[in-house]
Amino acid sequence: MGEPVAVGLVGAGPWAERVHAPVFAAGPQTRLAAVWARRPDAAQRLAERYDAVACTEYDDLLDRCEAVVFAVAPEAQPALAERAAQAGKAVLLEKPVADNLDAARRLADAIGEAGVGSIVTLSARFAPQVRVFLDKVAEDSAGSAWAGARLTCVTGAFLGGPFAASPWRQARGALLDVGPHAFDLVSAALGDVVDLRADGAGAGWTSLQLVHTGGAVSQLVLCCTAEAGHRYDVELYGSAGSTRLDLSEAIDESAFAVLREEFAGLVRSGGDHPLDVRRGVYLQELIAQAEHQLAART
Structure with a gap:
């Protein structure tokens, strides 16, 4: 086995604390290298727990990792993930990939243009x-x-x-x-x-x-x-x-062990994953259709 993938975690809320931080710190395929969040104190507490670096600037996190894992709200994710992709980092995205369809499509275009790998955390599909x-x-x-x-x-x-x-x-x-x-x-x-x-x-x-x-x-x-x-x-x-x-x-701990292994493999070998950002856009299209119908009935 080669060196573990250095992962940067964006977000320090409940999902980051309960799932992504312990999963990617556990290895052996990955290590938690850095944490950045809009609340520096929360990032500091989470990073200390796993001997990671708490970054006060997002660019600092990008400099310290090979891949970025997101645990942020859908309105915040697209812009941050685009910057990560442009920096050459593979991205593990939360669902939904954005808060609207246009933003989801722009994110998919940015990831495609950057040529980096992506996976959407559709946790059931890794179980x-x-x-x-x-x-x-x-x-x-x-x-x-x-x-x-x-x-x-x-x-x-x-x-x-x-x-x-x-x-x-x-x-x-x-x-x-x-x-x-x-x-x-x-x-x-x-x-x-x-x-x-x-x-x-x-x-x-x-x-x-x-x-x-x-x-x-x-x-x-x-x-x-x-x-x-x-x-x-x-x-x-x-x-x-x-x-x-x-x-x-x-859906238990085994799902996230599979997710970690497949994300690390994507970072190391490149290529595509069936649950990539394009899958996220497809799901966002269905959500948009449903929300449009619901809004028309109110």
Whole structure:
């Protein structure tokens, strides 16, 4: 094994503290070299915990790392990630990749022009159980196509806990936060989305019906303001029968170990990843369609 990839972490909030900092500090494929955040005191505390350098200037972080991991709000990510790409750094992006479609497309263009690698943190897709599930779905569909799917994500994440005070989550709701995961999973299972209908009740609850290439139909229910009855699962139906996966159990520490390994491999070997910024733009397009429909109904 060669030298671990020197990673710079942008952000020092709950996700950076709970996930990205410990994951990329753990190695062996990576080491946490530097931390920068808009709150220098938070960056200092997080960096000290992992023997990393707390940077007061973003350019200083770029000088100290080979790749940049982002844990910032969607409105802040595009400009920072563009600068990282222009500096020749591979980027690990948060979902959604931006707070609007135009910014997402500009970011994808900048990363493409820079020729650096990118991955979007669609955490479920790195979970071994999810990969086995999707592989089995693909094998079964070769002989008998799946007719539809249902994905339910009902949590109380916006009512309390580390992400409840997030302004963008409170303003834009579950669609912007967990929507990328939901769109990604059902389109990975059933094919690209060719038609979409969205209904909802404010930012608290969203229901979507999607038509996929080949004619399969999926239904998504997204809510992060439920006081009880929490669930996060996906189920497919068709002539092959039905198959279900509890995503709340499938996504664990092993998913982030796979993410770390694949991001380090991308940095060292170059090339593309199927979950790169272009995938992020595709998901942003679906979010934009859904938000447009919801706004038209208010």
